[in-house]
């Protein structure tokens with residue numbers, strides 16, 4: 727595998743197409759990323775179009791991992807928090823294409839997202855992941871702490887309920903006061 731490059735994604739027809747294909751493949755293979763299988767290309771494009779418009783307004787950062795000309799993974803850093811939570815950011819829509827899993831691509835994306843959050847003065851990251859088929863172990867290895875679990879929170883892409891696990895991580899030079 728050639729070197730993986732990570733950068734911030736902006737809207738273009740090519741990038742929208744690659745993000746949509748990645749989302750469709752992820753959902754088809756059971757990834758809990760808010761959608762049900764089969765995910766139609768129009769719905770996937772509409773989601774990413776809205777996401778990249780929000781990124782253009784500075785409300786989020788959509789990172790892409792590239793293997794040469796191919797987008798192989800993505801993660802979103804949500805920055806648009808309520809006025810009383812200016813120190814917080816949220817991780818969402820982390821997914822790696824099947825062909826590139828288990829090679830550290832998602833871990834690299836998470837490190838890049840965390841660095842960007844720190845640069846923007848954020849000191850707390852939160853995320854959630856499905857109890858059934860999610861990435862709990864992956865996030866715990868990256869230093870996230872489990873806050874708790876909500877049962878029957880969502881449907882899995884192919885049906886059937888799953889709980890969700892809420893995680894948090896202090897980042898940057900913040901000195902914890904309460905944990």
Ligand SMILES: CC(C)(COP(=O)(O)OP(=O)(O)OC[C@H]1O[C@@H](n2cnc3c(N)ncnc32)[C@H](O)[C@@H]1OP(=O)(O)O)[C@@H](O)C(=O)NCCC(=O)NCCS
Pocket residue numbers: 752756757758759799819820821822823826827828829830831832833834854855856859860861862863864867
């Ligand atoms: C979760 C996901 C993004 C990980 O992508 P990846 O690029 O394969 O992850 P990495 O290779 O960086 O993983 C790093 C480590 O975590 C492990 N890991 C990866 N996914 C894991 C999972 N779902 N559960 C437990 N461990 C996992 C890897 O084996 C690897 O371990 P190693 O360093 O000992 O080899 C990928 O499995 C995926 O796209 N899943 C479907 C979508 C999804 O569930 N996203 C998370 C939603 S919150």
